[in-house]
Structure formats: C-alpha cells, structure tokens
Amino acid sequence: MELERTADGSYTLYVPELDEHYHSVKGALTESQHIFIEMGLKHSSVPEPRILEIRLGTGLNAFLTLISAEEAQRKIHYTGIERYPLAEDTWRIESARLPFALRIPPTGVTAGSGVLNPPLRCMS
Numbered sequence: 464m465e466l467e468r469t470a471d472g473s474y475t476l477y478v479p480e481l482d483e484h485y486h487s488v489k490g491a492l493t494e495s496q497h498i499f500i501e502m503g504l505k506h507s508s509v510p511e512p513r514i515l516e517i518r519l520g521t522g523l524n525a526f527l528t529l530i531s532a533e534e535a536q537r538k539i540h541y542t543g544i545e546r547y548p549l550a551e552d553t554w555r556i557e558s559a560r561l562p563f564a565l566r567i568p569p570t571g572v573t574a575g576s577g578v579l580n581p582p583l584r585c586m587s
Contacts, residue, residue, distance in 0.1 A: 464553060469493075476521060476553070485520050492523070499524040500531050504539075511538045519543035 465477045471490030477483070487494040504512065516524055525543050532539045 476549075486523065491521075495523045495527050500527050504528060504531055511540065513540040514542065516541070516543040519545035519548070521549065 465479065466474050467477045467484070467488070469475050469486065469488050469491045471493045473486075473490060473492035475484050475486040475488065475491040477485075485491070504514075514528065519525065522543070525541055528539060528541055531537075
C-alpha cells in the first residue's frame with residue numbers, strides 16, 4: 464500500500480496489486496466533502512440520521528461526518544464496516560497528512576462535547 468498525493472493536496476492510499484485508489488486522485492478530501500457531506504448528509508432532513516458505510520476504508524467519510532455533526536450540533540448514528548481495516552501506522556501516517564484542523568489526536572478522536580467511544584472498533 465502506498466500513500467499518494469492527490470490534485471487538491473490531500474492524500475489517498477493506492478493498492479498496486481489491485482491498481483486501485485481509496486479516493487479520487489483528483490482530490491480525496493474534495494471528493495469526500497462533496498459526495499458524502501455536501502450531496503449526502505447536508506441534504507438529509509432527518510434530525511438524527513443513521514449512516515451505514517460499507518467498506519470504511521481510510522475513515523475519511525466518518526471523520527468528515529464527525530466534523531459536520533459538531534458544526535451543526537446534530538446527533539448522527541454512524542456505523543462503518545471494514546473487512547480489511549488499515550493498520551494503525553497506516554492511518555496515523557494518513558492523518559498526519561490532513562490539514563491541521565482535521566488531524567486525529569494521538570489519543571483518539573474527540574469532538575467538542577463528545578468522544579467517539581470506542582474511537583475505532585474493528586471486526587473481522
């Protein structure tokens with residue numbers, strides 16, 4: 464697995480064996496923000512939406528959802544399923560490449576008045 468910079472300056476993971484990128488090479492952050500948040504979450508009028516993400520991948524959609532929920536002070540029930548979760552060293556490298564405001568704290572993800580507990584739960 465390799466870390467690749469995308470056109471918007473954010474990073475995606477590339478799997479050479481499958482010739483597959485986790486996010487668009489035109490912009491990982493731009494893609495997730497536009498598709499998942501702007502065209503999805505923000506169009507939902509449900510007060511407490513329930514989101515199921517199959518193939519959690521890098522967790523970028525989940526993290527952007529957390530930020531959006533905090534900004535809107537909206538409760539969101541989020542479930543992400545990933546058969547092949549990333550190793551901790553891989554997601555720590557990826558999070559270090561995010562803009563400063565989006566970096567994951569070393570002790571887990573916190574958000575304003577709430578804490579994701581557990582920060583990440585993997586099931587195989």
